[in-house]
Amino acid sequence: MSLDQMSSLYREVVLDHAQHPHHRGSLGPDSLHFTLENPTCGDVIDVSAQVKDGTIAAVEFSGDGCTISQASASMMTVALTHQPVAKARQLILSFSKMITGEKISATDEQALGDASLLASVAEFPARIKCATLAWHALDELLQKEEA
């Protein structure tokens, strides 16, 4: 196989998110933080969020990682800003399902926006953890917020 198959994983939109990430940074001390590490590669991602009236008012991420983890984090911040916490957590679950090759609803696919392009990660099992790192961090953060 040539590198053609790479194009299904590294679409232009994915590379664009990795090179010009959205919401890259760290929200102030009044926000919630959660840091997660991918133990296989040592990449660390910190996600910070502000929740107001049960809705994600802002979410940012920092940390270095591979193209997939950076693009995925950027796509996540775009998809989940302004989402109610419960809806966001449900979309995180849908994203996890999609990335492991499960079919998800057209509505969720639409709500995930650019992130839905990462469905092809399912063909690269070794990269699933890269794609889900930021999402798991945000989910942990929201779980703490809900508790």
Added chain:
Amino acid sequence: MSWPINEIRADFPILDQRINEERLAYLDNAATMQSPLPVTRAVDAYYATTHSNVHRGVYTLSNQATAAYEGARQKVATFLNAASANDIVFTRSTTESLNLVACGFGDLVVHAGDEIVISVAEHHSNLIPWQQLAARAGATLKYIELKTDGTFDMTSAAAQITSKTKIVAVAQVGNVMGAINPVTALAQMAHQVGAYLVVDGAQAVSHLPVDVQQLDADFYAFSGHKMGAPTGIGVLYGKPALLEQMDPVQYGGEMISQVTRTTATWKAAPLKFEAGTPNISGAIGLGAAIDYLQQYGLANIQTYEHELMASLLPQLLALPGVTVYGPTDPALRGGVVAFNIDGLHPHDAATGLDLLGVEVRAGHHCAQPLMQDLGVSATARASVALYNNQTDIDQLIDGIKQVKEFFLHESRSNE
């Protein structure tokens, strides 16, 4: 000598397959080496003809299994040039061997205020057991620093190894930097201050001749699977007086001499360290792997792998936008080379190479303190074995070029 590469590759049928529709170039030998047919056949034959438990039956099969198991121990002793098979303890892995020394021996000789010296390039398996021992004992863990070329800074070693040092523990060949480390010199420095030298041989055993007496290592640990044996079998060599002194850390069957309701005594080494039914087939597989490597000769294997590295290293160094870690002189190296493509995470690089049939490792290689020193979170790593050939090297170099081109092109069209 001309290397019988076709004959050797025929013994490793796993190499003759397509990965992602491409020719397989297996270059992750530092993680695990493939097993040759004589090894898998030896394990099959054991299960087909000899399997039974060792050291306890009075019947013929058990005696045969015991003879095969103890025969493997003798092969390991000869392979390492140990004085006696009794100096060879079978374990699960390098990791288990190092933990056994740290707990069984370290706890005896390291006390509050003492020091343990390792290098910053150690694999976590030769780092965390000492970190934990230091914490248990109230001792200090100190680090030998590296020079910029990835070799040990011996001035740093001389400064770190003091009269307070009780244990010095280093890899013979680094699993990231790939450097062949000056173990003999470190043994002298350690012994001068009354400390013991523990050597992690995981990346050395299938790549160069090892002589534990010449190295003057007090302990030497390695894994079978890094030299073509099955997974789950490892070795700890120890000087006989030290093994005698050392405490077992696991208790149970086979390791005891006599048990009463309130007390127990142990057999002599090595059996006192082998509680429970051991990995008999693994040991027999390891014996077969040793026979296999010795049939070609470790010095010859080292020469051949050195030729491969002498081809690979300059080509890697010549690629623009590629950073190579460790010595640039192949003479200072084993068969391991870590590298990064500038601006590209090694996971992305390894995914691309995998699609081209080239299997390399990407990650922190269980050496996070070293990664922190290098200022990276991860690297790619290629590593050779006696069955790799020039085509594998060409495929890797060509693959790196293609992966670079892919990402450069995609980013250009993205601007």
